[in-house]
Structure formats: C-alpha cells, structure tokens
Amino acid sequence: MDLTYPPEAEDFRREVRAWLDAHVTAQWRDLGYDLEGPPAWVEAMRDWNRLLADAGYAAIAWPVEYGGRGAGPMEQVVFGEEMHRARAPGTLNPIGISNIAPSIIQFGTDVQKQRFLGRMLRGEDIWCQGFSEPNAGSDLAALATSAVRDGDHYVVNGQKVWNTLGHLADWCELLVRTDPSVAKHKGISCLLVDMTLPGIEVRPLVTITGERSFNEITFTDVLVPADALLGPEHQGWMVAMTTLAFERAGVANLHLGLRTKIAALIELAQETDGRDGRPVACDPVFRQRLAALHSLGESLKLLSDRAVSNELQGRPAGPESSLAKLRWSLLEQSVSELGCAILGLGASTSFWGREHLASRGLTIAGGTTEINKNVIAERMLGLPRG
Numbered sequence: 001m002d003l004t005y006p007p008e009a010e011d012f013r014r015e016v017r018a019w020l021d022a023h024v025t026a027q028w029r030d031l032g033y034d035l036e037g038p039p040a041w042v043e044a045m046r047d048w049n050r051l052l053a054d055a056g057y058a059a060i061a062w063p064v065e066y067g068g069r070g071a072g073p074m075e076q077v078v079f080g081e082e083m084h085r086a087r088a089p090g091t092l093n094p095i096g097i098s099n100i101a102p103s104i105i106q107f108g109t110d111v112q113k114q115r116f117l118g119r120m121l122r123g124e125d126i127w128c129q130g131f132s133e134p135n136a137g138s139d140l141a142a143l144a145t146s147a148v149r150d151g152d153h154y155v156v157n158g159q160k161v162w163n164t165l166g167h168l169a170d171w172c173e174l175l176v177r178t179d180p181s182v183a184k185h186k187g188i189s190c191l192l193v194d195m196t197l198p199g200i201e202v203r204p205l206v207t208i209t210g211e212r213s214f215n216e217i218t219f220t221d222v223l224v225p226a227d228a229l230l231g232p233e234h235q236g237w238m239v240a241m242t243t244l245a246f247e248r249a250g251v252a253n254l255h256l257g258l259r260t261k262i263a264a265l266i267e268l269a270q271e272t273d274g275r276d277g278r279p280v281a282c283d284p285v286f287r288q289r290l291a292a293l294h295s296l297g298e299s300l301k302l303l304s305d306r307a308v309s310n311e312l313q314g315r316p317a318g319p320e321s322s323l324a325k326l327r328w329s330l331l332e333q334s335v336s337e338l339g340c341a342i343l344g345l346g347a348s349t350s351f352w353g354r355e356h357l358a359s360r361g362l363t364i365a366g367g368t369t370e371i372n373k374n375v376i377a378e379r380m381l382g383l384p385r386g
C-alpha cells in the first residue's frame with residue numbers, strides 16, 4: 001500500500017518546493033545538526049528558523065492562530081519529503097515544536113500560549129523535556145522530583161537525566177511529584193520552568209561519540225512560580241502522555257532520513273574499492289546486505305504510509321508506532337554498521353563511524369526496544385502481559 005497524494009497535496013508540494021528552491025542555499029544545506037550547539041551554529045539556526053517562521057513553515061501542524069498552517073497529515077508528509085529533498089536544516093527546537101507545543105496548545109492558559117509559542121516558533125527560546133530520572137525511565141510514573149506548594153510558588157527538588165538540549169534550553173517541560181500520598185500516576189504535575197532560576201544546575205553527559213549533547217539537571221530548592229503549572233495540578237500524567245503521543249507520532253517521518261542514508265550507502269559501495277580492487281558493490285555479500293537494507297527501508301515507508309492513512313480516515317493511532325520505532329532504530333544501527341564494513345579501517349574517523357556510535361542510543365530513546373516489543377506482543381499479537 002503506497003499513499004496516493006491528492007491534487008491539493010501536490011499543489012502544496014509545488015508551493016513548498018518553489019520556496020525551498022529559492023531559499024535553501026549552500027549556506028543552509030551545509031549547516032548540519034550540531035547538538036553540542038556552538039554559539040555560531042545556534043545563531044545560524046535561529047536565522048533559519050526566523051526565515052521558516054516568516055514563511056509560515058516553522059511548525060506547519062500548529063493551528064494558524066499560533067503561527068502554523070493547521071496542516072493535516074498529508075501536507076505534513078509532503079512537507080517532510082520536500083525538506084529532505086532540498087537538504088534543508090530542521091528546526092533549532094525539535095522537542096519544543098513537535099512534542100511540547102501540542103501540550104501547551106491543549107492544556108495551556110492564554111497567557112502561557114501567548115508567552116511561549118511565538119518565541120518557540122522563531123527559535124528565540126529553546127526547550128528541553130525534563131521527564132526521565134535515574135530511577136524513572138521506562139517506568140516514568142515512578143519519578144521522584146518533588147514540587148511542594150508554598151504560597152504562590154512551588155519549591156522544586158530533585159534530579160532529571162538524559163535531557164537532550166538541556167545545555168542550550170531556556171525552558172523545560174518538567175514533570176514533578178506534587179502529591180506523594182496517592183497512586184504514582186495520580187500525584188504528578190507538569191511545570192514550565194525557566195532554566196535561569198537559581199538552584200538549577202545543568203551538567204553535560206558525554207556520549208560515546210565524545211559529544212556533549214545531553215545532560216543531567218539538578219534542582220535544589222528552586223522557587224518556580226505557581227503560574228508555571230501546565231494543566232491541572234496533580235494531572236501532569238495526562239499532559240505527559242500528550243507530549244509523548246506527539247513524540248511517537250513523529251516516527252511517521254523517520255523513514256525519510258533512513259532511506260536517504262541507505263541511498264548514500266549504495267553510492268558509497270559503488271565508489272569504494274574492495275579487496276579485489278573492484279567496487280564493494282560487486283561483492284556478493286555486500287550486495288545482499290544492501291538489498292536487504294533497501295527492502296527493509298521501503299517496508300518502513302509502507303508502515304509510515306499506513307499510519308498516515310489511518311489518521312486520514314480518522315482511525316485511532318495504534319501500536320504501529322511501536323513497530324515503526326523498533327524497526328527504524330534497529331535499521332539505523334544496521335545501516336551504520338554496513339557503512340563501517342564498507343570503509344574498513346578508515347571507518348572510525350568517518351561519518352559512518354560516528355553514526356555507528358550515535359545509533360546505539362536510538363534503541364533506548366523514546367521507548368526502549370524491550371518496551372516496544374512488549375507493546376507489540378500485547379497489543380498486536382494478543383499475548384498476555386509479561
């Protein structure tokens with residue numbers, strides 16, 4: 001099953017393509033994505049974000065009143081495809097725009113929407129997600145960071161970990177325990193926290209790639225104004241599930257980057273000489289591996305198409321996002337392993353060497369392999385809970 005694009009989607013594609021052709025110069029194509037966030041890169045990304053925002057393309061899924069286009073799933077697919085085709089940089093604020101903003105739009109007060117959304121859209125504020133803790137990852141509801149109401153403030157104490165962009169973030173969507181006396185899902189609240197408040201300390205965690213792309217954040221007697229509450233007090237679980245549902249919905253576009261990498265791998269095999277002096281692409285073992293990865297990449301696209309088609313027909317999102325996340329993360333690892341195998345000893349300092357290391361975390365982030373397999377076993381195969 002492949003998606004058939006209706007004429008309106010193709011009209012939108014022409015519009016987006018014309019804009020991208022006119023604006024994505026080499027300066028933007030070569031910008032890359034540098035999670036360490038050196039100042040010059042951050043400023044360049046801000047410029048790019050403003051350009052997108054002025055054209056109405058910074059967050060096309062958001063409602064028009066907040067600077068989006070109210071784009072449906074079909075337009076979002078087309079937009080993603082065209083951004084990839086043009087090799088345009090993404091957003092400075094991926095977590096804010098895709099995951100946190102939908103929760104602010106759904107649960108925020110008018111003041112919160114006014115204050116946060118426009119600045120987020122233009123990359124003026126960067127956001128991070130403060131969910132995981134040393135003892136609360138897959139079992140997120142076990143989180144222990146406490147927020148005790150004291151007059152018109154909450155006093156926050158605790159530790160968050162694995163915070164992507166935490167070192168650059170101006171704001172954090174923070175999950176805290178406001179009522180320790182009730183069942184664990186029921187005593188959680190969500191706060192929108194200014195990262196410059198006294199008592200907040202951000203420490204980088206160096207990954208196996210040697211990069212400082214994520215962090216641990218400690219909170220020591222941090223006074224957070226009570227109006228930072230997002231959604232009702234003690235009902236932060238509902239807010240968190242909204243944020244995570246949007247994070248999961250993002251898997252629909254993951255095949256784009258992956259299939260681009262598989263195409264690059266095929267080129268690499270054609271350009272690299274093997275041990276017999278002929279291109280690696282002539283080696284039967286490498287050919288088999290390339291063909292297998294290509295077909296798995298195409299099947300991931302079909303899985304994404306099915307998710308979009310379900311959404312278009314108003315069917316609820318099912319456990320397919322777990323299947324897509326699992327398949328994508330394992331494929332990313334296989335693709336980078338094959339890149340290293342093609343390059344041999346030279347791989348360690350290459351793009352593929354870095355990819356190989358970076359891809360290890362993909363089977364953990366956004367739901368681990370084991371958790372996704374549990375979802376598939378229970379909800380797709382009908383097996384009893386483990």
Ligand SMILES: Cc1cc2nc3c(=O)[nH]c(=O)nc-3n(C[C@H](O)[C@H](O)[C@H](O)COP(=O)(O)OP(=O)(O)OC[C@H]3O[C@@H](n4cnc5c(N)ncnc54)[C@H](O)[C@@H]3O)c2cc1C
Binds near residue numbers: 132138139164361362
């Ligand atoms: C690249 C990356 C970026 C991240 N960014 C963020 C971020 O911005 N903000 C944030 O809050 N968090 C972030 N995280 C954290 C991520 O959400 C957690 O790592 C993830 O939820 C797993 O939690 P954990 O690391 O505590 O592992 P645990 O939950 O402790 O799991 C340890 C192991 O036990 C297995 N396991 C756990 N429970 C079960 C079960 N019920 N059945 C079978 N096996 C089980 C797991 O699969 C895993 O192998 C990020 C992680 C990564 C790798």
